[in-house]
Amino acid sequence: MAQQDTRLGIWLMVLTTFIFALQDGLSRHLSEATNVYMVTMVRYWFFAVFVLTLAARSKGGLRGAVKSGQPVLQAIRGVLLVLEICVMVSAFVHLGLVESHAVFACYPLLIAALSGPVLGEKVGWRRWSAIGIGFLGILIVLQPSGGVFSPLAAIPLVAALMFALYGLLTRRVARTDSAATSFFWTGVVGVVTATLIGMWFWVPMSLPDWGLMALLCLTGATGHYTLIKCYEVAEASAVQPFAFLQLVFAAALGMVAFGETLRPNVALGAAIVVCAGIFTLLRARKAEQR
Incomplete structure (x- = not known):
């Protein structure tokens, strides 16, 4: 058992969000050059090797995992996470990193809203108020009178819903299974699913893009490794609010690398969503302590 160090855990979460934002940028570029399904498949091949290696070195080995x-x-x-990645990367291609992440940031609110019917948890009026305010922020981002509001805006919203369901199922299986077991199943089921989808979309790729694909795979493994280390040294509830920094890093990358713009309504709406999400996380932590 690693010694608890919340400050180190926070810095590891910040590093993790930066790595995942870089991964998002690479995924967008490679998906534009080839297609979403092929990129997801190749990245899962590498991820599966990483998962199997960790499982083999864990207590009980592969048989235990x-x-x-x-x-x-x-x-x-496992299937849900693959589909969520495909949907979210499609959002990067069609909407860009800035607006996709601004909408996707609502997933903690969806987790809080669905934790009652899915997990049987009680959600108090304060968290319901935060959920309502957060979705008001989403409306500001979507700007129904114009701007980003279009059928394409539903793509990151669907991804957020899928990721919320994935998170809820993760908490559900944690009642009987270890984190190592969940990680193993995520990788193995994921690589099978991604391959069954992606093998129909294989296209040739340039040598420089293969180099970026290798970097994408490396960032995926590195990000998961730093995330695991983060949860080893600090409580998840203490570091989870800092996961919202991925929105900041991804938005900066979108503007610098892809020439995207941060419109005022997107910035305002995203800020409201993030604040509401952090509040729901803090209320959930207090509820767990009680």
């Missing part, structure tokens, strides 16, 4: 008390839910988690 594969044992699950809820294999059906674990399989659904």
Whole structure:
């Protein structure tokens, strides 16, 4: 058991969000050059090797990692995450990093709203108020009178819903399975799903793009490694609010590397969503302590 160090955990979360933002930028570029499904498939090949390596080195080895008390839910988690990645990267291609992440930032609110019917948790009036305010922020981002509001705006919203369901199922299986088991099933089921989809969309890729693909795979493994280390040294509830920094890093990358713009309504709406999300996380932490 690693010694608890919240400050180190926070810095590891900041580093993780920066790495994942870089991964998002690489995913957008490569998906524009080829397609979303091929990029997701190749990245999962590398991720599966990373997962199997960690599982083999964990207590109980591969045999211990594969044992699950809820294999059906674990399989659904793995499939759901692959589909969520495909949907979210499609959002990067069609909407850009800035606006996609501004909408996607609502996923903690969706988790809070769905935790009652899915997990049987009680959600108090304060969190429901924060959820309502957060979705007001989403409306500001979408700007129904114009701007980003279009059928394309539904893409990151669907991704956020899928990721929220993935998060809820992760908490559900955690009642019987270890984190190592969940991680193993995520990688193995994910690589099978991604390959069954992506093998139909294989296209030639230039040598420089293969180099970027290698970098994408490396950032994926590195990001998950720093995230694991983050949760080893600090409580998830203490560092989770800093995960919103991925929105900041991704927006900066979108503007610098892809020439995107940050419109005032997107900045205002995203700020409201993030504040509401942090509030729901803090209320959930207090509820757990009680």
